[in-house]
Amino acid sequence: MDPVAETEFRAWAAARQGAMFRTAFLLTGHRQDAEDLLQGALAKLAQRWTRISSDGSPDAYVRRILYHDLISWRRLARNRRERAHPDVGDFGVTADSASTSAVRLAVAQALARLTPRQRTVIVLRFYSDLPEAEVAKIMSCSIGTVRSQTHRTLARLRTMCPELSEILETV
Amino acid sequence: MTSHLRHELHALVDDVPTADVIDRALGTMRDRRRRRTAAGGAAVLATAVAIALPLTLTGASTVPITAGTPARYCWTVAPDMSTSALGPTGTAILSHLPDGYVADDEYRTEVCGTWGDVPTLPLDPVRMYNVTEARPDGMTVLMLVLRADVMPVTFANSLPTFTEPACAHALQSLATFGRSGEATTTGGGPAPEATMTMTWPDPSGLSSDTPTPPPISGDVTPSSPATPGAALVPHSQFCHKATATSPLVLGWRTVWATIVVSIGRDGRAIFAQLTRAPAGSPTAPITQKQLIALVTDPTLLAQLAQG
Numbered sequence: 001m002d003p004v005a006e007t008e009f010r011a012w013a014a015a016r017q018g019a020m021f022r023t024a025f026l027l028t029g030h031r032q033d034a035e036d037l038l039q040g041a042l043a044k045l046a047q048r049w050t051r052i053s054s055d056g057s058p059d060a061y062v063r064r065i066l067y068h069d070l071i072s073w074r075r076l077a078r079n080r081r082e083r084a085h086p087d088v089g090d091f092g093v094t095a096d097s098a099s100t101s102a103v104r105l106a107v108a109q110a111l112a113r114l115t116p117r118q119r120t121v122i123v124l125r126f127y128s129d130l131p132e133a134e135v136a137k138i139m140s141c142s143i144g145t146v147r148s149q150t151h152r153t154l155a156r157l158r159t160m161c162p163e164l165s166e167i168l169e170t171v
Numbered sequence: 172m173t174s175h176l177r178h179e180l181h182a183l184v185d186d187v188p189t190a191d192v193i194d195r196a197l198g199t200m201r202d203r204r205r206r207r208t209a210a211g212g213a214a215v216l217a218t219a220v221a222i223a224l225p226l227t228l229t230g231a232s233t234v235p236i237t238a239g240t241p242a243r244y245c246w247t248v249a250p251d252m253s254t255s256a257l258g259p260t261g262t263a264i265l266s267h268l269p270d271g272y273v274a275d276d277e278y279r280t281e282v283c284g285t286w287g288d289v290p291t292l293p294l295d296p297v298r299m300y301n302v303t304e305a306r307p308d309g310m311t312v313l314m315l316v317l318r319a320d321v322m323p324v325t326f327a328n329s330l331p332t333f334t335e336p337a338c339a340h341a342l343q344s345l346a347t348f349g350r351s352g353e354a355t356t357t358g359g360g361p362a363p364e365a366t367m368t369m370t371w372p373d374p375s376g377l378s379s380d381t382p383t384p385p386p387i388s389g390d391v392t393p394s395s396p397a398t399p400g401a402a403l404v405p406h407s408q409f410c411h412k413a414t415a416t417s418p419l420v421l422g423w424r425t426v427w428a429t430i431v432v433s434i435g436r437d438g439r440a441i442f443a444q445l446t447r448a449p450a451g452s453p454t455a456p457i458t459q460k461q462l463i464a465l466v467t468d469p470t471l472l473a474q475l476a477q478g
Contacts, residue, residue: 009197010193013193017189017190017191021189022184026184031187035190035192038192038196039192039196040196042193042196043199043200046196046200103179107180108183122176122180123180126180127180127184
């Protein structure tokens, strides 16, 4: 990577790694895993920085890598016996009121119990606020698949966490 | 309401401090490029030599492994830890190098993992894996994972031919270190020629007996002073013994032996090795994260370095 490209890459990464890290954090539920996931994605981006930056969409590329690496990790680790925090991950649920805290905790638990694919749909649609077409591109699937995944995931969230029913009933 | 769900998702992570991984990512990228250009099929055989001989020395191949029975291990670390600082957060790239195969980007993406993923990989018993991390401080960490009940002693006759001098130096050293044990335990063929300057001491003093690790204690208990470059002491005295506060039991379905080779900037090799604990030791589970923490804990390694 030449110095000019590296400078550009560093500038972009410094500006965007916060948002990407939070996305990775939501996807993994664990800070350390999120760091590793993001580091790997940024390394892949750096390898192809000139081409990706000229295409104008490093964000989409990094999100795509985050998703596919997450799936790969889970596939490799599916026989893993232990997880440090299987339920709520490293999310710090510090809320201003008890009821808010309960809902937030329920959201964290629900996210942890979703499959990586379902969690990705929820995070990209409702956290990153991406349109369905963009989500479909990131996940390498059709728009219809994104819609159906979103529908099923929200239904599953309602089933798994009654606390969420109230906030999800009109989604 | 969509906005409500959005609000909750943002509330979960918006206050989380961001990690700065740019330098680490660039380091990983450079390491991948370096290895892509430097990797060669000969590395597989050299890796096998480095794995097989120390494992043979510790007797890993001589004890039958019963399916479903957890194997007891303790952690032994070589004394020369002066250059050791295994990074606790660096991402290690797992390269699967069977039969001279050099992983390309796509394949590497498929099998890429972190330290934490290493023990859970669906490893092929007759293949070897290595995890290599080139750190910004110039240190290379090579992690070798091999099934303990598959001992490719036939690889021991192969000469390591590495393109990177530091790797060659380290692995040659390991091969030399394990040569005596290989000969006495397996009666194998001619030992590999060591063509490079050794950092490890002269192997003539190696004990022919496979040492039994001591009972696991809560402390780091050096059994001999670190004497890099001096006359070799038996393996049982050569290594510092260090474990966590509880005995280590790896509850994996298959028993693996793991060697972590750390190559300092000065080219000297140090290695940590997972070996069997004596029969009858009390057992307790260890999580993979604990194991990885043990490998990568700089505090523990610093203690080991000081003896």
